[in-house]
Amino acid sequence: MEQTFDLTIIWAGLIGFGLMMYVLMDGFDLGQGILFPFAPNEKARDTMMNSVAPIWDGNETWLVLGGAGLLAAFPLVYSVFLPALYIGVFLLLAGLIFRGIAFEFRFKANKSKHLWSWSFAVGSTVASFAQGAVVGAYIQGFETEGFVYSGGALDWLTPFTVITGLGLVAGYALLGSTWLILKTEGELQEWAYKITPRLLGALLAVFVIVSIYTPFIDETVKNRWFENISIIWVLPALVAYCAFVVIRSVQKKQEGMPFVATMGIFLFSYLALIASKWPYIVPPKFTIWDAASAYNSQLFLLLGFLFVIPIILGYTSWTYWVFRGKVKEGGYH
Amino acid sequence: MELDPLILSRIQFAFVVCFHAIFPVFTIGLASTIAGFEALHFKTGNPVWLKLSKFWIQVFAVVFGIGVVSGIVMSFQFGTNWSNFSYATANFLGPVLSYEVLTAFFLEASFLGVLLFGRDKVPQGVHLFAAIMVATGTFISSFWILAANSLMQTPDGLEMINGMYVVRSWTDALFTASFGYRFMHMGLASFLTAALVVAGVSAWFILQKRELEANRKALSVSLWFLLILAPAQTIVGDYHGLNTLKHQPTKVAAMEGNWETQTGVPLLLFAIPDQEAQTNHFEIAIPKLASLILTHDWDGEVPGLKEVAVEEQPPVFVVFWSFRIMVGLGLLMIVFALWGLVLRPGGRYHQTPLFLNGLRLMSLSPFIAVLAGWVVTETGRAPWLIYGQMTHAQGLTPSLTGGMALFTLIGYIVVYSLVFSAGIYYLLKVFRGGLEKANAPHEMDEIERPTRPFSAAHAAIDEEV
Ligand code: HDD
Ligand code: HEM
Ligand code: HEM
Numbered sequence: 001m002e003q004t005f006d007l008t009i010i011w012a013g014l015i016g017f018g019l020m021m022y023v024l025m026d027g028f029d030l031g032q033g034i035l036f037p038f039a040p041n042e043k044a045r046d047t048m049m050n051s052v053a054p055i056w057d058g059n060e061t062w063l064v065l066g067g068a069g070l071l072a073a074f075p076l077v078y079s080v081f082l083p084a085l086y087i088g089v090f091l092l093l094a095g096l097i098f099r100g101i102a103f104e105f106r107f108k109a110n111k112s113k114h115l116w117s118w119s120f121a122v123g124s125t126v127a128s129f130a131q132g133a134v135v136g137a138y139i140q141g142f143e144t145e146g147f148v149y150s151g152g153a154l155d156w157l158t159p160f161t162v163i164t165g166l167g168l169v170a171g172y173a174l175l176g177s178t179w180l181i182l183k184t185e186g187e188l189q190e191w192a193y194k195i196t197p198r199l200l201g202a203l204l205a206v207f208v209i210v211s212i213y214t215p216f217i218d219e220t221v222k223n224r225w226f227e228n229i230s231i232i233w234v235l236p237a238l239v240a241y242c243a244f245v246v247i248r249s250v251q252k253k254q255e256g257m258p259f260v261a262t263m264g265i266f267l268f269s270y271l272a273l274i275a276s277k278w279p280y281i282v283p284p285k286f287t288i289w290d291a292a293s294a295y296n297s298q299l300f301l302l303l304g305f306l307f308v309i310p311i312i313l314g315y316t317s318w319t320y321w322v323f324r325g326k327v328k329e330g331g332y333h
Numbered sequence: 334m335e336l337d338p339l340i341l342s343r344i345q346f347a348f349v350v351c352f353h354a355i356f357p358v359f360t361i362g363l364a365s366t367i368a369g370f371e372a373l374h375f376k377t378g379n380p381v382w383l384k385l386s387k388f389w390i391q392v393f394a395v396v397f398g399i400g401v402v403s404g405i406v407m408s409f410q411f412g413t414n415w416s417n418f419s420y421a422t423a424n425f426l427g428p429v430l431s432y433e434v435l436t437a438f439f440l441e442a443s444f445l446g447v448l449l450f451g452r453d454k455v456p457q458g459v460h461l462f463a464a465i466m467v468a469t470g471t472f473i474s475s476f477w478i479l480a481a482n483s484l485m486q487t488p489d490g491l492e493m494i495n496g497m498y499v500v501r502s503w504t505d506a507l508f509t510a511s512f513g514y515r516f517m518h519m520g521l522a523s524f525l526t527a528a529l530v531v532a533g534v535s536a537w538f539i540l541q542k543r544e545l546e547a548n549r550k551a552l553s554v555s556l557w558f559l560l561i562l563a564p565a566q567t568i569v570g571d572y573h574g575l576n577t578l579k580h581q582p583t584k585v586a587a588m589e590g591n592w593e594t595q596t597g598v599p600l601l602l603f604a605i606p607d608q609e610a611q612t613n614h615f616e617i618a619i620p621k622l623a624s625l626i627l628t629h630d631w632d633g634e635v636p637g638l639k640e641v642a643v644e645e646q647p648p649v650f651v652v653f654w655s656f657r658i659m660v661g662l663g664l665l666m667i668v669f670a671l672w673g674l675v676l677r678p679g680g681r682y683h684q685t686p687l688f689l690n691g692l693r694l695m696s697l698s699p700f701i702a703v704l705a706g707w708v709v710t711e712t713g714r715a716p717w718l719i720y721g722q723m724t725h726a727q728g729l730t731p732s733l734t735g736g737m738a739l740f741t742l743i744g745y746i747v748v749y750s751l752v753f754s755a756g757i758y759y760l761l762k763v764f765r766g767g768l769e770k771a772n773a774p775h776e777m778d779e780i781e782r783p784t785r786p787f788s789a790a791h792a793a794i795d796e797e798v
Contacts, residue, residue, distance in 0.1 A: 058442055060405070065434045067408050071419060072427025075497075079420035082412030083730040089413055090741045093406050094748050100402050101752045108759070147420065147496070149730075153737045294499045297424040301431055308435045315443050 007298040011073040012281075012288050014305060018069055020270060022062040023131075024175070024263055029056040031176020033099055033124020034169055036117060038195070044188045045117060051183045051327045053103060055319055060096070072301050076147060076291035080282050083149045084142050085134055085156050092130035099123030125169060132168025135273075136161030139214055141283035160213060167206030171266065174199040178246070178258040183327050196250050196258060200243060207239070207269065214276065218284070221276045235272035239265055336735025339726055342414040345742040347711070351704050352749055353407050356400030358703050361475060361520075362527025363393050364468035367448075369554075371464045375457055381547045388771040389531070391763050394449055399756045406745070414738070418718055418728030422484075425491060425500050429481045429507075437474035441467055472520070479519060483512035485719050486710070487580045493722075510580050514573040515710075521566045522706065525666065526699035528558040533696025534764060536689040544768040549683045552692075556673040556682060563666040570663065571626065578627055581720060582636040583645070584713035587652040589623050593637040598623040606649040611639065647715040651708065659705040662698045669695055 029052035039045045071078040082089055102120035109116050133156060140160060143151035177199055180192035215222035225232065242264035249257035279287040292298070367389055374382035408430065411419045419426065447455060447463035455463075484491075490505025491498040500506050532555040535548040578585045590606050590613050591598055600622035604613040624633040638646050669691065676682035683689070714720055718728040763771075 057401075061434065061438055061442060064405055064408055064438065065431065067412075068427065068430040068434050070427075071412070071423050072431045075420050075423030075427060078412045078423065078427075079416040082409060082419075083416045083732050086413050086730075086733065086737050087740065089409055090744055093409060094744060096405060097402050097748055097752055101398075101755065104398055105755060105759070148417070149732045151732065153732075153734060293427060294424045294497070296500060297428050300500075300503060301428040304428075304432055304435050308439070312435075312439050315439070319446075 007295060007302060008073075008288055008292040010302065011292070011298055012279075014302075015066070015069055015073055016274065018062060018066050020267065022059070022066055023270070024266060025059040025062060026056070027172045027266070028052070028175040028179040028259075029059060030099075030124045030128045031172040031174070031179065033120050034128060034173040035176050035180075035195075036121040036124070040187060040191050044191070047184055047188055047327055048180065049103070049106065049120070051180065054323050056103065058316060058319065060100070063096075069301075073293055073298060074281060074288065074291040075293050076282055076286055079147070080142055080144060080149045081134070081138075084151060085137060086153060088130045088133055088137075088156060092127050092134075095123040095125070095127030095130065097123070099127060128169045128172045129165040132165035132171075133157070133161040135168065136164030138283065139164070139210070139273075139277075140217065144282070144285060163206055163209055167203060167210070170199055170202035170206065174203055174262055175259075175266070178262045181250075182255055182259045185326055193250055193253065197247060200246055203265070204243060211236070218276075220280070220284075224276060232272070232275045235268050235275060238268040239272065242268065336739055338733040338735045338738045339729055341735060341738035341742055342729060342733065343725065345738065345745060346410055346414060347708075348742070349403070349406055349410060349745055349749075351707065352753075353400070353403040354703065354707060355700055356396050356403065357471070357475070358519075358523050358700070359526050359530065360393060360397050360400055361471040361523035362525070363389060363396070363530075364464070364471045365524065366527045366531060367393060368461070368464040368468045371461045375461050381550055384544070384547045384768050384772050385551050388768045390449065391771050392760065395756060395760050395763060397445070399753060402752075403749070413741075414730055414733065415718070415728045416730040418723065421493075421496060421723065421728075422498055422719070424498055425484060425506055426481055429477050433474055433477035437470045437477065440473065441470035444470070475519060475523075476516065479515050480507045480509075480512055482710075483509045483515050486515075486714060487511040488719050488722055511573075511576055514569065514576050517569045518566070518573050518706075521562055521569060522699065522703050524558065525562050525566060526703065528555040528562060529666070529692075529699050530696045531555045532559065533693045536683075536692040537764075538767060539683050540686065540689050540693075547768055549680075552683055556670070556677075559666065560670040560674060563663065563670045567663055567667065570660070575627065578635075581714065583638065583641050584647065584652070584709075585627065586636055586638045586640070587647050587649045587713055588656040588709060589627075589635070590649060590653045591623070591635055591637045592639055594634065594640055595637065596624065596632045596634045597621045598627075598633075598635045600626065601653075604653070606653050608643075608646065608649050611643070645716060647713050652713045655705040655708040655712070659702045659709060662702040662705075665698065666695070 032048045032052050036045060036048065039048060067078070098119045100123075102116045102123060106113060106116035106120060136158075137156040140156070140158065142149055143155065174196065177192045177196045181189055181196065184192070215225060224230075242261045245261040246258050246265070249261065277283060279289070281288045281291050367386055370382045370386035370389065373379070374386060411426070444463040444466040447460065448467050451463065452460055484506055487510040489509045490500060490502040490507075492501050493499075531551055535552040535555070538544060538548040539552065574585065574588075586592075589598065590601050590604050592611055592613070597620070599616075599618035599620045601613070601616055601618050603615065603617040605615050606613050621631045624635055625631050627633065627635055638649065672688060672691075673682050676685055676688060716724045716726070718725050
């Protein structure tokens with residue numbers, strides 16, 4: 001087959017981009033669900049839900065695209081991750097269902113409102129935890145035979161993945177609280193200012209554990225970080241800097257900065273993770289080239305991506321533009 | 334007891350996909366119906382069409398919402414339970430499913446917001462355009478997903494290299510031998526579903542003497558559609574079957590309950606197929622008719638089940654009876670269409686309680702026929718996942734244990750029953766509210782939350798405190 005240039009690299013970039021889009025966009029609305037039980041009062045809960053109601057649906061379509069895109073570009077990832085994380089995937093989907101339905105029914109409910117509140121909170125938390133556990137499982141690596149997963153049903157569930165799961169719950173909650181700082185005012189915003197540093201603390205604690213643990217279980221990672229001290233140390237430095245900015249901007253009661261800086265924390269730690277593992281996409285054995293689909297399939301879909309994704313991005317930004325500004329009690333006006 | 338992950342995975346897949354299929358088959362037809370109402374209102378300016386459109390948009394919103402959440406589950410089922418299959422077909426299935434998201438789901442999502450919430454915010458023409466785009470999106474979606482399914486029935490355009498299919502020709506792989514028939518048959522099924530549900534619900538409103546003018550118009554239009562669609566479906570179904578005979582003869586043998594390859598095959602009206610004994614009990618048959626239908630010749634030869642080894646036969650009983658349920662309901666639809674035609678003079682079709690009550694019941698029939706049809710198609714393909722090339726067992730996730738499969742099967746059943754009974758309950762409430770409630774002025778602007786399906790519906794899910 002004639003290969004003019006390496007599409008696999010392009011696809012790695014596209015899928016990486018798609019995943020980041022999903023994490024940032026669905027992250028802050030999952031965060032609302034995680035923070036839900038702790039909110040100061042029922043009115044605050046209404047506002048929290050309203051603040052993400054018009055956009056969460058589109059956000060989740062990125063997950064569907066991510067799933068289908070992985071199958072198209074890196075089938076090995078799809079066919080190893082999903083069986084390996086079988087029970088986790090079920091929890092993720094069940095969580096998303098309960099949460100999605102709660103969005104629709106909570107506003108329509110009278111007597112059963114608290115039920116839908118719980119469905120929203122538990123669904124969001126379970127879905128976030130499952131996603132965090134997936135990251136942990138990726139770092140741990142998978143037992144494979146040939147191109148097939150050969151481990152057990154609960155191999156993914158270790159103390160380490162529980163920690164990464166909780167870490168992502170804290171991280172999404174942080175995205176959620178800084179989003180509230182941006183989008184709300186008064187009592188709810190005060191509360192969000194108050195909890196933000198604590199959530200940040202929890203997230204950083206998980207980062208420290210992961211950073212200490214990862215080099216121990218993976219020789220390649222250890223060499224990469226410690227053998228020839230290199231440029232990649234910039235990334236954790238940037239994470240630390242962003243964390244500092246979050247704290248400072250919360251102290252100064254800035255409104256936009258905490259959210260932007262939190263997105264920075266996610267972006268740079270994501271890049272650091274990629275830098276540790278590159279080019280392994282199904283650790284410990286398979287690189288992106290082992291996992292890639294056929295050249296002609298990659299090309300066939302790439303054409304569609306390049307044409308349609310800009311349109312979708314345009315539409316998405318338009319929706320955010322329509323719903324710009326603060327949410328007042330009772331929704332957007 | 335040994336739990337078999339294969340059987341459990343098949344039950345699970347059948348359960349989630351059948352559950353999912355109920356909703357798209359309705360939304361595909363209903364989207365076009367709404368676009369039709371909007372177009373009629375745009376052209377004639379008659380407010381009756383607007384009333385109807387407003388009501389059915391509410392129903393649409395709820396059904397669409399459930400379709401979306403259950404669809405998200407579907408896109409992960411392939412990987413969790415059928416990882417060998419996904420891996421082998423990824424070069425085809427991956428791009429096809431991705432294109433479905435790119436070209437259909439995002440399109441539907443974008444214009445849905447305008448359709449549901451934009452009536453007062455955009456010009457009437459733009460609103461109509463949005464309705465048409467949503468309808469188009471549902472068809473694009475069925476194009477891709479049925480192309481994927483048809484490839485599994487009548488594979489073409491692929492070549493197996495090192496355990497993975499590589500696409501040799503995208504046109505061959507997308508437009509396989511059965512695709513055209515399946516697309517037509519499924520499209521007609523969706524329109525039939527919409528026509529029969531609209532007819533049934535309108536009949537119910539008429540019996541209650543509510544909004545008579547609008548509901549009579551809706552009933553009249555849907556009966557005309559039924560009169561065209563029901564016979565058309567039978568004809569398309571017949572051609573579909575002839576094509577299947579050519580490419581999947583064993584499936585047709587199972588549909589006909591025909592064990593031996595023979596000429597002048599009778600059409601079985603009733604029988605109890607017995608796989609173990611490789612024969613039927615209690616046959617009631619019309620001589621030679623099956624040969625006539627399948628070969629258009631009274632003495633045509635039709636291949637029998639015994640052409641293939643017992644392990645390669647599909648479960649005959651299931652296929653045989655599902656096929657009869659589908660065709661039986663199809664014929665019943667024609668009966669109702671003709672009955673409506675007979676009652677047409679003097680407008681008796683909206684004054685005959687027996688007919689109206691019959692229509693109420695018939696509104697469930699397309700859903701049953703669709704599920705029965707899919708069971709024929711999918712179970713009739715057994716034991717093959719990709720016909721003649723890969724079996725269910727080969728496609729299964731190797732690491733899957735019976736315990737895991739049972740856990741998620743029960744999990745999905747529990748989650749779906751809980752969440753979706755709430756959905757159905759709510760839908761019934763929208764029906765009870767009727768056109769009156771859908772057209773009442775409301776305090777919607779209080780909490781306006783566009784782009785989210787259910788918010789278009791105004792009924793409360795439970796009683797006021
Ligand atoms: C892209 C592929 C695809 C599509 C569009 C569909 N199916 Fe399918 N179906 C399969 C791919 C498949 C499969 C992967 O091939 C299964 C899974 C397990 C199996 O037995 O075959 C299957 C099995 C399967 C079974 C069980 C058959 C058996 O195990 O004997 C039923 C009843 C259905 N399907 C019904 C449906 C319905 C109602 C659909 C409408 C949406 C549908 N299928 C669309
Ligand atoms: C078995 C394979 C199937 C898979 C994997 C699948 C996947 C999906 C997914 C992920 C969604 C939700 C997308 C969103 O977020 O908006 C969806 C919705 C939809 N699906 Fe399916 N689907 C399958 C079968 C079918 C079939 C056979 C049809 C029709 C012929 C169909 C038609 C639709 C339509 C029209 C929607 C839009 C939502 C709705 O109308 O309820 N799907 N599907
Ligand atoms: C009345 C005469 C009918 C005939 C002769 C007929 C024939 C067929 C045949 C032969 C198949 C299997 C095709 C295959 O697996 O290759 C099929 C499938 C199917 N039928 Fe029918 N059918 C009829 C009526 C209906 C009706 C009324 C509906 C629904 C409203 C319906 C919905 C379906 C569906 C959804 C499938 C599965 C998808 C497909 O393979 O097209 N059919 N039909």
